[in-house]
Amino acid sequence: MSQIEVTQIIEQIKEEIEVDASGKAKASVRATARLAGVDEKAIRHTLENAEQKPSKLAVMLMQHGFQSAELKQWKKNGIPDIAIAIILEYYAFDANRYCNPQARLVCRSFNAIGIRAWIQEKLGWAKPATSHETALTQIQLLAAIAQQMAEQEQRLLQQQQQQAEILSRLKDVEIEQDRFNTPCGHKYSIVGFATLQGLEISAKDASAKGKKASALCRKQGIEVERIHDPRFGKVGLYPESVLIEVFSSNSKDKAIAS
Template identity: 75%
Template sequence: MSQIQIAEIIEQISQEIEVDANGQAKASVRATARLAGVDDESIRKALKSSADLAPSKLAKELMLQGFETADLTEWKTKGIPDVAIAIILEYYAYEAGRYCTKQARLICRSFNTIGIRAWIQNKLGWTKPASNSETAMTQIQLLAAIAQQMAQQEQHLLQQQQQQTEILHRLKAVEVEQDRVNTPCGHKYSVVGFANLQGLEISVKEAGTKGKKASALCRKQGIEIERIHDPRFGQVGLYPESVLIEVFKAEQS
């Protein structure tokens, strides 16, 4: 899930999260389910099971943290408090087995840095009571700004990845061109340069083996082997294209 999609979810549930004058936050069952990446009925069933003889694993987790059965029942209509939201997200992030969701892990990771309460306060633009001269961004303005910022960050990342890909292609082309030498008897290449030109992957060991065979053919045909410095391998030989074609064909046959 991308940051853009997460921003869209946050904007969609903005009407279902709230923070009171004391800064205590809560969200509806539906909003909590959207954050966790599960359907709200799953959470409703878990909350309802707290009154059963065998409550669900999630209900047990909540009650172990000090919440009562009456609390869990009340949340279905009055909203889930911030502390409980954090427990629910952590459950679906790491403890729900095959029901764990990647979205819950991403959201939970964000909450771990600032806390669910601080996060909701921030998303809703809540601050301590301010003087009349102070102004604050409205909830919708803040959410829109955050969503736009996250989308811009993701777009910037995509552009960087595209630029890196283009740079790698250019470097490969430069490497091939650097390995090529114009001589009276035609183009000469190193083994690696020729392999790159052909779009072939070649290991250091394979390059060494092919280099020995190319050297043997050159000596047999009375062709002088030129050598150039290579930062990766030290001195490497340059062989006529015709010799390298013969070596590579022999390896493939």
């Protein structure tokens, strides 16, 4: 007899074992006999004759507080879990030649936790929650949900911060890449650069500055790019660094003249 076989027996007699709302268990005479590994008739005989001719097993049951009249009712109402434990112990150790290894194995299976807990476990019974426990569970659930939401919000903030840091780094990379690709700065026309700086410039001044910018570009070996302009036809595009120098020198000239 193995634990696997005991499990199979439990499965076969499961419908004949029940647990009430308070957790107390009971089993039919047949189910108890199957657990003890004995003939059902032997247990029935013990229960039927408990008052007139009590057997050794009946005496053991009565020594544990059961009345002889109760034993007879068990045939119909089922055997209480405590009585099942006594019956199993009897057939495991005290029944002399009727002792059997199955009863000992089942005894060992539930001795550590008790027959009631053992049956509850086998039937998957769980103690019903009281109103206080239910309320506490709901409060705990709400607290858990709130905690999850807080953690989720924190993760979202962290993600937003990480995204901002990534965008900042990308911006820095773009600036550095732009600086590398255009070491002299971006290119503008004379009028375009003046507008960017918020300056008013006449066509004459624009032409003069264009000539200066072209001269500086030739001196520095920078090729001047030409684009179409609806007002002037073709105009040159000059690096920002050159235009800064041209406009700065013009400001200095005006300051000296004044």
